[in-house]
Amino acid sequence: MALTRVAARPQRLAEPTEPPGKKPHHLPQSPAAAEALVFDAAVMSRQPEIPAQFVWPEEEKPTAEASEELSIPLIDLGRFFSGEPEASEEVALMVGEACAAHGFFQVVNHGVPPALISEAHRCMDSFFSMALQDKQVTRRMPGESYGYASSFTGRFSSKLPWKETLSFRFSPSSSTPIVVDYFTGKLGEEFRHFGEVYQEYCEMMSLLSLRIMEVLGMSLGVGRRCFRDFFKVNDSITRLNYYPPCQKPELTLGTGPHCDPTSLTILHQDTVGGLQVFANGRWRSATPNFDTFIVNIGDTFMALSNGRYKSCLHRAVVNSESARKSLAFFLCPEMEKVVAPPPELVDSAHPRVYPDFTWSALLEFTQKHYRADMRTMEAFSKWIQN
Numbered sequence: 435m436a437l438t439r440v441a442a443r444p445q446r447l448a449e450p451t452e453p454p455g456k457k458p459h460h461l462p463q464s465p466a467a468a469e470a471l472v473f474d475a476a477v478m479s480r481q482p483e484i485p486a487q488f489v490w491p492e493e494e495k496p497t498a499e500a501s502e503e504l505s506i507p508l509i510d511l512g513r514f515f516s517g518e519p520e521a522s523e524e525v526a527l528m529v530g531e532a533c534a535a536h537g538f539f540q541v542v543n544h545g546v547p548p549a550l551i552s553e554a555h556r557c558m559d560s561f562f563s564m565a566l567q568d569k570q571v572t573r574r575m576p577g578e579s580y581g582y583a584s585s586f587t588g589r590f591s592s593k594l595p596w597k598e599t600l601s602f603r604f605s606p607s608s609s610t611p612i613v614v615d616y617f618t619g620k621l622g623e624e625f626r627h628f629g630e631v632y633q634e635y636c637e638m639m640s641l642l643s644l645r646i647m648e649v650l651g652m653s654l655g656v657g658r659r660c661f662r663d664f665f666k667v668n669d670s671i672t673r674l675n676y677y678p679p680c681q682k683p684e685l686t687l688g689t690g691p692h693c694d695p696t697s698l699t700i701l702h703q704d705t706v707g708g709l710q711v712f713a714n715g716r717w718r719s720a721t722p723n724f725d726t727f728i729v730n731i732g733d734t735f736m737a738l739s740n741g742r743y744k745s746c747l748h749r750a751v752v753n754s755e756s757a758r759k760s761l762a763f764f765l766c767p768e769m770e771k772v773v774a775p776p777p778e779l780v781d782s783a784h785p786r787v788y789p790d791f792t793w794s795a796l797l798e799f800t801q802k803h804y805r806a807d808m809r810t811m812e813a814f815s816k817w818i819q820n
């Protein structure tokens with residue numbers, strides 16, 4: 435990405451209040467940090483080196499052994515909803531084992547039309563191939579979770595991820611087609627088709643999330659309705675990840691090692707591959723499979739399970755040959771709903787692991803005070819209790 439300097443819009447960034455005892459993980463660039471750095475992927479790929487801000491520390495750089503494939507538990511949702519109790523129990527057992535071990539599985543027979551998935555990928559190609567200034571029209575403002583971001587140059591000063599993202603909100607209870615309105619409102623009437631594609635995609639993702647919540651409820655012994663009802667109304671985020679080719683892929687990361695702070699992530703990656711999961715003490719690659727969605731437990735659901743299920747540690751690597759894309763649907767509860775495990779999951783042998791919190795508080799923590807990584811919940815718990 436070419437390093438160009440543009441006059442920074444004068445903007446007061448929230449004074450970061452780092453969690454006590456934690457070295458500032460990142461500090462939003464203050465206006466005094468002078469001009470915002472703008473990285474233009476279209477130009478960068480012709481530079482011999484990558485900017486220093488994109489070079490990650492030795493201990494976090496991708497390694498060759500991580501490219502070995504991970505055998506991902508394959509969950510057949512058709513079997514769970516077949517009406518045969520034994521089949522449902524068997525599927526719930528498989529999901530429970532995967533979630534207790536590493537918080538990661540994939541679902542097949544999910545009911546999402548392949549044509550919709552293909553069109554969603556095609557629209558992503560079209561959006562991210564636009565000129566930077568046209569994408570910047572939807573630029574993400576400091577502290578916000580929605581909009582276009584190029585490598586988060588405005589948020590972080592080091593370990594920049596080699597990616598561009600477009601994130602937007604979805605709520606099934608919205609009285610208007612919120613995704614259509616976002617695309618037509620931000621980009622104009624000519625983007626109505628994009629909006630309709632992603633509106634339908636988000637509606638399918640929300641329904642799929644609720645079906646997966648039934649499986650998770652059964653697997654934890656709290657019943658199929660427990661988490662399905664908790665997330666029936668949700669305030670979720672869809673993120674389009676675009677990873678440009680990088681001439682030094684061994685020096686950087688598309689997305690750094692992290693657990694999603696959200697509840698459940700349903701991810702569809704294109705055929706290029708690059709998602710890696712930390713399981714059994716090693717990084718392993720998740721091989722793309724067009725017919726399945728990759729599902730991972732996030733921090734908020736880990737708290738809802740009172741720590742029984744693991745928030746999945748994962749990252750994304752890039753390559754020098756081709757761009758890579760992934761669509762991530764992040765299921766999130768209503769903003770002010772109290773996140774606390776069902777009483778069945780708390781007893782003398784399983785005391786509360788995390789304090790009550792709201793998603794809005796955790797989201798604000800990750801957007802204004804702390805860069806989500808593999809210790810977000812530890813830092814957040816300290817932060818809200820002080």
Ligand SMILES: C=C1C[C@]23C[C@H]1CC[C@H]2[C@]1(C)CCC[C@@](C)(C(=O)O)[C@H]1[C@@H]3C(=O)O
Nearest residue numbers: 595689690692694695696764800801805806
């Ligand atoms: C609520 C969110 C914050 C992030 C997007 C969603 C869920 C995943 C989070 C993220 C991807 C974790 C790694 C760091 C991050 C800054 C990123 O690389 O994009 C995180 C997202 C964010 O804060 O924008």
Ligand SMILES: O=C(O)CCC(=O)C(=O)O
Nearest residue numbers: 675689703709750760762
């Ligand atoms: O692109 C990927 O495969 C992973 C992206 C991711 O982990 C995220 O957006 O939270």
Ligand SMILES: [Fe+2]
Nearest residue numbers: 692693694748
């Ligand atoms: Fe993630």
